[in-house]
Amino acid sequence: MSGATTADALASGKGHKDENFPVASVLLKPEHRAPVMAFYRFARGADDVADNPAVSADAKLALLGAMRATILGRSDADAASVALRTTMGAHRISPQHALDLLTAFERDCTVDRCADWAALMDYCRYSAMPVGRYVLDVHGEDHATWPASDALCAALQVINHTQDCAKDYRAIGRVYLPLDLMAQHGAKLEDLEQPVATPGLLATIRDLAARSAQLLDESAGFAGQIRDRRLAVEVAIIHRLAVSLTQRLKTRDPLSQRVHHRPYEALGLAALAAASQMVKGRA
Secondary structure (H helix, E strand, O other), X not given: OOOOOOHHHHOOOOOHHHOOOOOOOOOOOHHXXXXXXXXXXXXXXXXXXXXXXXXXXXXXXXXXXXXXXXXXXXOOOOHHHHHHHHHHHHHOOOOHHHHHHHHHHHHHHHOOOOOOHHHHHHHHHHHOHHHHHHHHHHOOOOHHHHHHHHHHXXXXXXXXXXXXXXXXXXXXXXXXXOHXXXXXXXXXXXXXXXXXXOHHHHHHHHHHHHHHHHHHHHOOOHHHHOOOHHHHHHHHHHHHHHHHHHHHHOOOOOOOOOOOOOHHHHHHHHHHHHHHHHHHHHO
């Protein structure tokens, strides 16, 4: 399969409930959930295009280009992009967040290695940070919250890349682990094909977990900066889940051990984080 006519034809079937962190949960007000879900459907569609191993890079770029043209109002080729464009217009939200996200997925079509930490953070600037910024804009939050949001979103992205490092390599040949860190710790690409992580790969994973923890420290006060109390609670929950996953990556091997939270584990952590944030909100 070298091409596809629409992004819908490449849909993976994955939905917002399949993600590692909450997406537009019931905590958000209904008027805010709808525009957040519009962005998620757009992002899911673009991600499915970029990650499809059966489609050529040129075909993928053509589909993502059609999404970009639709967001810019030059086409109505992609349904999810039309819906998001309409939503952004109604809420007076800049299309830049969506355009930035497309930049990340376009990179995924032609770049399958990450040279160093700076390159990974630059990727996160386009793949993760626009998501948080869009959600904040939907809620009318101050742009002064962006730095903390950026740090949290980058941490979430690095966590996902780290715990899924073997799966990404085996399924689509992509490696987000910085190559210089792998070399520094004596890890090789072939290590990602092993049933158990080698000492060098484990050291790389621990290194990235420590860097994720630093990003989470930078975003520790993010929930407290948010005026919308329901969004603040959701952010507090996401932050707590991320802290827990980072701790696991410091002690577990994602190639042979479970890192993802089981539903009851995530629910317990979410309840604790929500209760703590609500107490802070009343203070």
